[in-house]
Amino acid sequence: MSAAGKPLLLADIDEPGLNDIAVYERRGGYKALRKALAMTQDAVIAELEASGLRGRGGAGFPAGRKASFLPKGDMDKYLVCNADESEPGTFKDRELMQKSPHMLIEGIVIAAHAGGANHAFIYIRGEYEEQARILDAAIAQARAAGYIGRRILGSELSLSLVLHRGAGAYICGEETGLLDSLEGKRGNPRLKPPFPALQGLYQGPTLINNVETLMTMPHIINMGGKNYAKLGVSGSSGTKVVSVSGHVQRPGNYEIELGIPSRQIIFDLAGGPPPGRKVKLWFPGGSSAPVLTAQDLDVPYDFDSLAKAGSMLGSGAIIVIDDQTPVLDIALKTAKFYRHESCGKCTPCREGTNWTVKMLERIEAGDATPMDLDIMASVQEHIIGNCLCVLGDAMAMPIGSMIAKFRDEFEAHIESRQLSSVA
Amino acid sequence: MTPGTDGGGPGFEYRQELAGREIPRSRHGSRTPGWDEPADLEKDPAEVPDRALVDVPPELRAEIEEAMSRYPDRHSAALPALRAAQDHHGWCSPQAILEAACVMRVTPGYLTSVATFYDMFELEPAGEHTVYVCTNITCSLRGADELYDLLEAAVNGESDITLRRFECLGACDIAPMVSVDHVYYGPLGEVDAKRLVGDLRAGREPIPELALALRATAASELPQEQT
Numbered sequence: 134m135s136a137a138g139k140p141l142l143l144a145d146i147d148e149p150g151l152n153d154i155a156v157y158e159r160r161g162g163y164k165a166l167r168k169a170l171a172m173t174q175d176a177v178i179a180e181l182e183a184s185g186l187r188g189r190g191g192a193g194f195p196a197g198r199k200a201s202f203l204p205k206g207d208m209d210k211y212l213v214c215n216a217d218e219s220e221p222g223t224f225k226d227r228e229l230m231q232k233s234p235h236m237l238i239e240g241i242v243i244a245a246h247a248g249g250a251n252h253a254f255i256y257i258r259g260e261y262e263e264q265a266r267i268l269d270a271a272i273a274q275a276r277a278a279g280y281i282g283r284r285i286l287g288s289e290l291s292l293s294l295v296l297h298r299g300a301g302a303y304i305c306g307e308e309t310g311l312l313d314s315l316e317g318k319r320g321n322p323r324l325k326p327p328f329p330a331l332q333g334l335y336q337g338p339t340l341i342n343n344v345e346t347l348m349t350m351p352h353i354i355n356m357g358g359k360n361y362a363k364l365g366v367s368g369s370s371g372t373k374v375v376s377v378s379g380h381v382q383r384p385g386n387y388e389i390e391l392g393i394p395s396r397q398i399i400f401d402l403a404g405g406p407p408p409g410r411k412v413k414l415w416f417p418g419g420s421s422a423p424v425l426t427a428q429d430l431d432v433p434y435d436f437d438s439l440a441k442a443g444s445m446l447g448s449g450a451i452i453v454i455d456d457q458t459p460v461l462d463i464a465l466k467t468a469k470f471y472r473h474e475s476c477g478k479c480t481p482c483r484e485g486t487n488w489t490v491k492m493l494e495r496i497e498a499g500d501a502t503p504m505d506l507d508i509m510a511s512v513q514e515h516i517i518g519n520c521l522c523v524l525g526d527a528m529a530m531p532i533g534s535m536i537a538k539f540r541d542e543f544e545a546h547i548e549s550r551q552l553s554s555v556a
Numbered sequence: 557m558t559p560g561t562d563g564g565g566p567g568f569e570y571r572q573e574l575a576g577r578e579i580p581r582s583r584h585g586s587r588t589p590g591w592d593e594p595a596d597l598e599k600d601p602a603e604v605p606d607r608a609l610v611d612v613p614p615e616l617r618a619e620i621e622e623a624m625s626r627y628p629d630r631h632s633a634a635l636p637a638l639r640a641a642q643d644h645h646g647w648c649s650p651q652a653i654l655e656a657a658c659v660m661r662v663t664p665g666y667l668t669s670v671a672t673f674y675d676m677f678e679l680e681p682a683g684e685h686t687v688y689v690c691t692n693i694t695c696s697l698r699g700a701d702e703l704y705d706l707l708e709a710a711v712n713g714e715s716d717i718t719l720r721r722f723e724c725l726g727a728c729d730i731a732p733m734v735s736v737d738h739v740y741y742g743p744l745g746e747v748d749a750k751r752l753v754g755d756l757r758a759g760r761e762p763i764p765e766l767a768l769a770l771r772a773t774a775a776s777e778l779p780q781e782q783t
Contacts, residue, residue: 140775147772209628221692221724228729228773252628259635259676260688260725262738263769295626300635301675303723317634319673335629377774378694378728385729385774402778420693420724452694452728466693470723476673 140388141352141372142345146232152267154274157235163280165351169243170288177247181350183358185370190215190306190343191419191448193436196350197358200247202330203338211339212250212292213315214241214347216257216264217299217306220419221470222450225374225386226344230257230264233348234271238294240347242280243354245292248340252293256311259300268296303474307522308341309333310476321478322522345374345449366392369435373449377403380410380455391435395425398434399453410455414538418447420467421527423534443534460539461546464532465493471528482525485516489532496543499550506543510536602665605658612655616644620659633660634670638677647678675722683718685756687711688735692724700732703744707734710753717756730768740768 150156157163169177181197188194203210214237218226230237241253257265272294275281283291297315304310305320312334314320333339349371353361362370369391375398378384382404389398395417399405406412414424417434423444425432432442439446454463472486492509495501513529513536520526536543623636637660641652648671650664657664671677678686689707691700704721711717725740727733733742736752741763744752748763755762 143773143775147776218726219724222694222728223724224726224728227726231769232773258726259639259674260722260735260738263740297632298635298639299674300639300677301722302673314635315632316629317631317670319670376728378731379697383774383777384694384731385777387775402775416693450728452697454697458697462696463693466696470692473723 142229142233142236142348142374143386143388146228151232152234152271154235154271154278157233161355162235162351163239163278165354166239166242166280167286169246169354170286170290174247174249177243177354180353180358181247184353184361185358185365185368186346186349186353186361187369187436188343189345189349189373189449191220191421193446196342196346197247199330199342200244200340202328203248203250203340204331205249209252209335209337210248210250211334211337212241212245212248212253213308213311213334213339213341214253214255214344215306215308215311215341216255216261216344217311218261218344218448219258219303219306219474220421220448220450221467222376222378222416222419222452223448224376224378225449227261227264228386229344229348229374230261231267234268235275236348236351237268237344238271238275238280240350241294242285242290242292243350244340244342244347246288246290247350250340251291253295254315254334255294255296256305256315257296257298258305259298262298265296265298272296302476303470304476304522304524307524310522311341312339319476321476322524324521365390366433366435368437369446373434373446375434376448376450377453378450379415379453380406380412380458381453382407389434392433392438394431395434395451396430399430399451403451403453406453406455410457412453413456413458414454414460414463414535416450416452416531418445419450420452420470420531421445421523422447423530424463424538426538459546460535460542461493461497464535465490465497467531468493468528471524475524479520479522479525481516481519482528485512485525486528488512489528496547499547499553501547503544503547505547506536506540602663604661604663605654607658610654610658612658613644616640616655617659620656624660630660631662634662634667635674638667638671642677647680647682649681678718681715683714683716685716685737686718686720687737687752687756688720688722688725690723690725690727690731690733690735691721694724694728695731695733698731698743703732703734703749706746706749707753710750717753727768729774730766730771733768736762741766742768 145160178201186196245253281294299305302320305314307322309323310320329339365371372388373391374386374388376386387402412427414426416422417439425444432438436446468489472490475482475486477483513533516525516529619640620637623633624630637656641656642648645652653664653667657667689704711719727740730742752762
């Protein structure tokens with residue numbers, strides 16, 4: 134594991150029966166919870182802030198600071214675990230929840246202590262039925278063991294935990310769309326501010342964290358925030374579970390120390406493209422991230438370096454595409470996905486995703502001119518920043534980057550189609 | 557076309573036209589079905605169903621009431637209630653929605669607005685088995701579109717299996733993959749597609765050795781490094 138460093142979240146992941154509370158406890162589970170409950174709420178937040186942990190769901194917001202935003206006081210406060218993992222290319226939370234559900238529950242109770250929440254929910258995407266069953270069983274075990282419920286382990290903290298299953302909508306991974314969905318509505322995002330920390334679920338203060346973020350918290354409490362911050366690089370501390378898929382020989386989840394060269398993840402861990410093929414482009418952080426090319430393979434895999442390279446770490450999902458795949462196919466698949474998933478609330482996203490698909494189809498059919506590429510690029514610019522949430526941006530950024538980086542290929546395609554129709 | 561006369565709900569024709577080719581959408585490609593169809597101004601909106609007039613199966617009622625008791629606000633049970641009604645009736649039929657609305661004390665229109673938003677609610681009669689084929693980026697790079705065609709040929713238009721293209725199911729490590737009655741299998745080859753349909757029709761667990769649950773983490777299968 135020299136390429137990846139010592140794993141935290143995946144350390145025991147294939148231990149048989151890890152989803153059983155007895156096995157989890159035998160491997161040191163729920164120790165961090167006891168330690169955290171003996172600390173004050175502020176001390177837990179201080180450890181999280183010292184760790185430098187940034188959210189693992191996509192936005193990368195500092196997790197400690199987020200927990201500190203919740204108002205103090207005696208009202209109902211909510212913690213929501215975002216397990217609606219739907220970003221194309223991402224499958225880390227699925228494997229983590231399936232194999233180590235108690236680590237998630239432990240993280241949830243620690244985060245609830247940090248935020249002062251008394252009701253917790255896990256919003257899991259509806260397609261993850263097997264994982265939901267495993268989590269439900271684990272929650273029942275944790276409740277029986279006194280890790281969830283009234284006055285947990287004799288402390289002041291009381292917490293209920295409910296597993297809520299979605300029903301198939303990417304937008305419900307957006308935090309305010311998720312809240313509407315959890316309230317039993319269509320999953321339309323809300324106008325921000327007010328931010329969920331002040332007015333979220335049922336209009337109450339709400340802390341929303343990704344599965345992997347929460348599962349990291351027990352490790353931070355165990356090893357201490359300062360020690361955790363020594364892992365990774367400045368600005369991107371710790372380890373990250375990266376989902377690698379596409380044209381690689383060993384697709385799967387790998388836990389890495391942030392800041393290692395991307396090449397190491399794609400080639401040393403995931404085995405690189407099949408023999409005889411080369412990396413043409415890759416999404417570094419799910420399908421919403423602007424694409425990078427073979428020239429960017431040495432970019433360190435961390436939040437700031439990927440941002441500097443013009444992309445983002447996002448959910449930590451690398452999709453590798455080899456040199457035998459036309460970029461137009463990827464652009465069409467990507468755009469169609471966002472068209473399908475746009476909730477329809479904001480015009481630039483609803484119409485922009487639809488237009489983009491139509492224009493890409495025109496290019497594919499040979500009805501386009503090079504000017505259409507400029508129009509399509511400008512449509513992308515008009516989506517970005519003009520909607521309540523970033524779903525539209527999440528299409529505009531990768532499509533915009535594909536047009537910018539592979540313009541020659543798009544133009545060649547348009548030209549060859551026109552020539553063949555003349556002949 | 558007069559609304560409501562096709563019996564298939566909003567966007568019915570378009571969904572039929574696209575059936576099998578595309579992930580079903582409403583006509584203009586977003587999650588708001590029906591906005592481009594005229595409203596029937598003659599019709600009064602349906603009210604919260606009268607308990608005395610709607611016959612709800614006791615098991616379904618118990619399941620929905622249990623779901624409502626889990627949340628601080630009973631409206632949060634909309635998704636579990638619709639799922640329970642769908643499981644009971646085979647799809648989110650108008651009757652299924654009416655029964656769920658009756659127990660939840662909301663209008664059928666409210667639950668219809670919710671059901672039409674989410675891909676996992678079947679708005680047309682569905683088969684005994686559902687097979688979702690992920691046709692998103694990674695799976696299509698590894699042959700998902702061809703897999704879909706093979707499965708379609710094997711299903712051969714019969715209604716016992718509802719075959720659907722689906723957006724990323726979060727299992728790109730086993731691409732191309734399918735979710736059969738919400739259990740994940742992959743990666744599937746040509747032979748597996750035919751076997752899958754055969755196994756389902758014979759009442760066996762389909763392609764059991766390809767079940768996701770059996771797989772170890774990729775990191776644990778790395779070639780041993782030399783020390």
